[in-house]
Amino acid sequence: MSSSHDLPHALRRRLLAGTALLPLCGLPPVARAHEARLGSLRLAHPYARPTPGGLRTGAVYFKAIHNQGGQDDELLGGSTPRAEAVEIHAMRLNQDRMQMRQVQRLALPARSSVRLRDGEAGHHLMLVGLKQPLRAGERFPLTLNFARAGRVQVEVWVEAPDGAAPADPHAGH
Ligand SMILES: [Cu+2]
Incomplete structure (x- = not known):
């Protein structure tokens, strides 16, 4: 990498x-991407999409989760003050329709990368019981729990689907 x-x-x-x-x-x-590290895991660009008012679910994605170590790990779940629960969801295309279902763990094999991107079949984290809508430009904490590496808190950036970032380049200072 x-x-x-x-x-x-x-x-x-x-x-x-x-x-x-x-x-x-x-x-x-000016940061246009961010990441967190935990042991040999590299959590590249945690992000979420804005949610319309009234919607009680949101989704968190990553550009990728890289396991740069020599041992397999697994993502077991997470938590955030913004929602009642965080679930791991698997998406797949079934007769032209994306379907998702909850899974208990996401395998992170040694020396490999797993993509969790919006608009792709694969996995994402579902925020269930959102307490307020997610607004573009916001950032919020999410704690992730891994079988081997343990826990880490990441910052999730809420970004509109076109990738439009907040206009003020010094907003983060
Ligand atoms: Cu989902």
Whole structure:
């Protein structure tokens, strides 16, 4: 996995073009992606989609969960103050329709990556019993529980599907 893996395409293009305009405030460049690490696990870009008012469920995705270690692990679930429960859901295409069902664990084999992306068959985390709608630009904590690595808290970014990020580049400072 190259270290440029998580650079947003636009930023990568500018860097390659040698015309990168980075903030000069001494802080890291404007974050367009984020990740958390726990042991040999790398949790790349936890994100969620905004939810319409009244909807009681939301979904959390990851660009990927990478297990860079030599031993298998499993995601067993999670919790967040934003919802009553967090479930692991598996999506699959069945006769042109996406169907989802709850599973008890998500296998994270050694030296492999699992994608949990919006719009792809695969897995996501379902927030059941949302306490308030998720709004674009918000960030909220989510604690994940792994069979081997233990627990870690990540920050979930709520992003509109077009990838539109909050306009203010210094919003996070
Ligand atoms: Cu689901």
